[in-house]
Amino acid sequence: MARIAYFGPQGTFTEQAARVLAAGDELVPAETIRLALTAVRHGEADAACVPVENSVEGAVTATLDGLSDADPLVAVAEAILPVHFSVLKRPGTTEIRTVASHPHALAQVRDWLEANLPGATPVASSSTAAAAVGVHAGDFDAAVTAPVAVEHYPLEVVATGVADVSDARTRFLLVRKPGELPEPTGADRTSIVAAAVNRTGTLAELLTELASRGINLTRLDARPTRDNFGEYRFFIDFEGHVAEPRIIDALAALRRRCRNLRFLGSHPRADGIRSTIEPGADNDSFLDATAWVDAVRKGDLA
Numbered sequence: 001m002a003r004i005a006y007f008g009p010q011g012t013f014t015e016q017a018a019r020v021l022a023a024g025d026e027l028v029p030a031e032t033i034r035l036a037l038t039a040v041r042h043g044e045a046d047a048a049c050v051p052v053e054n055s056v057e058g059a060v061t062a063t064l065d066g067l068s069d070a071d072p073l074v075a076v077a078e079a080i081l082p083v084h085f086s087v088l089k090r091p092g093t094t095e096i097r098t099v100a101s102h103p104h105a106l107a108q109v110r111d112w113l114e115a116n117l118p119g120a121t122p123v124a125s126s127s128t129a130a131a132a133v134g135v136h137a138g139d140f141d142a143a144v145t146a147p148v149a150v151e152h153y154p155l156e157v158v159a160t161g162v163a164d165v166s167d168a169r170t171r172f173l174l175v176r177k178p179g180e181l182p183e184p185t186g187a188d189r190t191s192i193v194a195a196a197v198n199r200t201g202t203l204a205e206l207l208t209e210l211a212s213r214g215i216n217l218t219r220l221d222a223r224p225t226r227d228n229f230g231e232y233r234f235f236i237d238f239e240g241h242v243a244e245p246r247i248i249d250a251l252a253a254l255r256r257r258c259r260n261l262r263f264l265g266s267h268p269r270a271d272g273i274r275s276t277i278e279p280g281a282d283n284d285s286f287l288d289a290t291a292w293v294d295a296v297r298k299g300d301l302a
């Protein structure tokens, strides 16, 4: 049985995602995203489950930074979960003055809090379940949590199904040390992080390498390199799998252009959306073009 570290403690949204991505495996909570990734790097876990992107708040920066620093890790699977929150309090609490949660959760219930708990002060906690632990310990009056949290902590439900945006979703990754990659399915996502030299047009050039090969982007985020003020690295997700000739061609071009390029994985998309294939940019066209150049080099064609 594999050992899977997840961003915990018990009762987080990430635990729910880990149950989808690693059903039947041993799930081990880690206090932070970074610690979940470190457990894999140190060989204490076979894989880690971490949140990466939210439809309302965008990138989970702790995951982006954690994947681009230290030894390489690659995503081998993803899950997309709908995100609706419960608000929990200690039994007997009559006045709610503080409401704790993960910053991504607080940002997604801002309107609800204003309308329903107008006097309450939001307090950031390391995760939604850590907020529940804090409420139980008496540190806060209420917590914004995943619906399952109430099964783990002896708290009382104030409200369920809370969400300012009704179809909010979060995408989670299962990451491992580099090794065998998942097979391509035709509905895959590839992720990279690229550090380009800081001069006019570099980002446009990187994106053009993808666009000119008909490769559709699914996400673009920038994070500071932290070494030099004003220098950024770009997290780019796009349709396709590193086993495909069109993606191999694009990655080779990006490798030439980047000061630093890290492959963060190719895996099936949780939404099953098949890659967009532009006319003349299908894999057969890339194979055919390479075969033509080979034939020319051998003197078989002109």
Ligand SMILES: O=C(O)C(=O)Cc1ccccc1
Pocket: 007, 011, 012, 013, 014, 015, 051, 083, 102, 104, 105, 126, 127, 128, 129, 146, 170
């Ligand atoms: O804190 C959690 O429960 C997490 O798994 C992170 C998170 C926070 C808010 C929405 C989705 C995931």
